[in-house]
Amino acid sequence: MAADQLTAAQVADGVRAGTRKAADVVERHLAVIAEREPEIHAFNLVLAEQARERAAAIDAAVAAGNDPGPLAGVTVALKDNMCTRGVPTTCSSKILDGWKPPYNATVVDTLRDAGAIVVGKTNLDEFAMGSSTENSAFGPTRNPHDTSRVPGGSSGGSAAAVAAGFAQVSLGSDTGGSIRQPAALCGVVGVKPTYGYVSRYGLVAFASSLDQIGPFTSSVADAALMLDVIGGHDPLDSTSIPQPHPSLTDAIQQDVSGLRVGRITDLPEGADPDVQERLEAAFDALRAAGASIVDVQVPAFTFGLTAYYLIAPAEASSNLARYDGVRYGLRTEAADTNAMYGATRAAGFGDEVKRRIMLGTYALSAGYYDAYYGKALKVRRLIHDDFERAYQQADVLLTPTSPTVAFKFGDKGDNPFAMYLCDTYTIPTNLAGHPGMSVPFGTGAHGLPVGVQVLAGTLQEPVMFRVAAALERSMEAEATA
Amino acid sequence: MPERITTADVAKVARLARLDVTPEEIDRMTSQLDGMLGHFADVDALDLSDVVPMTQPFPLVNVLRADVVRPCLDREEVLAAAPAAEAGCFRVPPIGGEG
Numbered sequence: 230m231a232a233d234q235l236t237a238a239q240v241a242d243g244v245r246a247g248t249r250k251a252a253d254v255v256e257r258h259l260a261v262i263a264e265r266e267p268e269i270h271a272f273n274l275v276l277a278e279q280a281r282e283r284a285a286a287i288d289a290a291v292a293a294g295n296d297p298g299p300l301a302g303v304t305v306a307l308k309d310n311m312c313t314r315g316v317p318t319t320c321s322s323k324i325l326d327g328w329k330p331p332y333n334a335t336v337v338d339t340l341r342d343a344g345a346i347v348v349g350k351t352n353l354d355e356f357a358m359g360s361s362t363e364n365s366a367f368g369p370t371r372n373p374h375d376t377s378r379v380p381g382g383s384s385g386g387s388a389a390a391v392a393a394g395f396a397q398v399s400l401g402s403d404t405g406g407s408i409r410q411p412a413a414l415c416g417v418v419g420v421k422p423t424y425g426y427v428s429r430y431g432l433v434a435f436a437s438s439l440d441q442i443g444p445f446t447s448s449v450a451d452a453a454l455m456l457d458v459i460g461g462h463d464p465l466d467s468t469s470i471p472q473p474h475p476s477l478t479d480a481i482q483q484d485v486s487g488l489r490v491g492r493i494t495d496l497p498e499g500a501d502p503d504v505q506e507r508l509e510a511a512f513d514a515l516r517a518a519g520a521s522i523v524d525v526q527v528p529a530f531t532f533g534l535t536a537y538y539l540i541a542p543a544e545a546s547s548n549l550a551r552y553d554g555v556r557y558g559l560r561t562e563a564a565d566t567n568a569m570y571g572a573t574r575a576a577g578f579g580d581e582v583k584r585r586i587m588l589g590t591y592a593l594s595a596g597y598y599d600a601y602y603g604k605a606l607k608v609r610r611l612i613h614d615d616f617e618r619a620y621q622q623a624d625v626l627l628t629p630t631s632p633t634v635a636f637k638f639g640d641k642g643d644n645p646f647a648m649y650l651c652d653t654y655t656i657p658t659n660l661a662g663h664p665g666m667s668v669p670f671g672t673g674a675h676g677l678p679v680g681v682q683v684l685a686g687t688l689q690e691p692v693m694f695r696v697a698a699a700l701e702r703s704m705e706a707e708a709t710a
Numbered sequence: 711m712p713e714r715i716t717t718a719d720v721a722k723v724a725r726l727a728r729l730d731v732t733p734e735e736i737d738r739m740t741s742q743l744d745g746m747l748g749h750f751a752d753v754d755a756l757d758l759s760d761v762v763p764m765t766q767p768f769p770l771v772n773v774l775r776a777d778v779v780r781p782c783l784d785r786e787e788v789l790a791a792a793p794a795a796e797a798g799c800f801r802v803p804p805i806g807g808e809g
Contacts, residue, residue, distance in 0.1 A: 536753065587723055601750065604758055607762070608753055
């Protein structure tokens, strides 16, 4: 994080104390948006007037002696698959173009209650299916570090929004790496918490046993603050974990001395040398900070990609059955309901979404269920159990986030599997339900950002954040040396 | 592992998925799905007979809530987002048809 940048906590403290106006914070971000958004296309929708009104209300509350909350005046961008009442929520799909949800996602209400200000809805790969935002029906987002390259995906708009300074923080969703991979490619912090850590009520479902909401931020401290605010049980999400989470803001005050950092010796190959070099530097930095490095094995890691590309499409084919032209979104008129369903879905979904619906429907269909979906669920168990064994020996595991730095548009061509390989290192964590985060750790080829991924066991966010904070501190020390 | 996927399989799956596809799409999807399922060979080689399937990561069962009346979505607001509505209901063309 650049020295002239404020943290979310600094902004909120200033606004709460009355020494900083939320209105000024918003205007500063809107000015950056006006300047660079035409080139970046991070947003499907910028909510300038709504943000200004909200800032005025927060400043008025402070003037009246009220406390707007721990994120007072903090600007936030929301991935456009989170429902916002009366405000279009598209999932970057033609099938939901123009739809205005009749309710807010829980995270939207929680952020508002904490004093945050939503500045816009960000672009994504259609229904969060992709690793580059090239699958958006509304055109791709460009990487702020090099606009000839992708920002990653699927939460590419949210990652780019923070990297470009359009918002202090943003939210994304991560089903197989959709927060961590774009965070790595855009040089920001991105966290996928433990499954159930954050309410998913109002997050448009992709693969319900894998989806999780998490933040993008410029610093580890901001990510901690965001999760401290949005984490916790929600009666409206029956999969949310019914227990309070310890403060991550407190956790990052602790150093890493005595922690065991695992190196996965049987990790699938494929990371570029520049990325591998940064991973080695991260191990060195943690060793220097007092952690010990231990070798562990996660044999089933290598089967993650295959299992994921049966489980996630199977769940998606079921979840996306609701887009049928009856209750919301696009309808293509036809003589009867079946003809209408088929025509509406053909017109409304893009190629990648269709491909996954087909794959998932096939994997679940009679005669193939046991051979594909059933086996994939067993592999999922192997992956989970292998991780659990590794976490007996190590407190956290360190891997690359993405095998490469940001790639050029069109680089993956027409081969879907080439794109899927972007998520080799992120997917197994989702299958296990564990937390993972990407921390910017210097640059690789072409001077582009490289992220290092920190993984931990169920609800081990505190230790994961301690390690992330240590990596960040070592980068800051390097920068000022 | 099942046989290679055919265009007839793909056409059938498209009907199950309620997704109209063109002949060109069927050809393209057949080769893409076949390619992707080909990657499943490594998993197919594993002995998984004693492994319990894992359907979800957090062992929550029977999550119940108190049976208490609470506000629900506003009907007019919901119907306003529908492609067609009439008399407080979603309006659709005649039910059924081929498929």
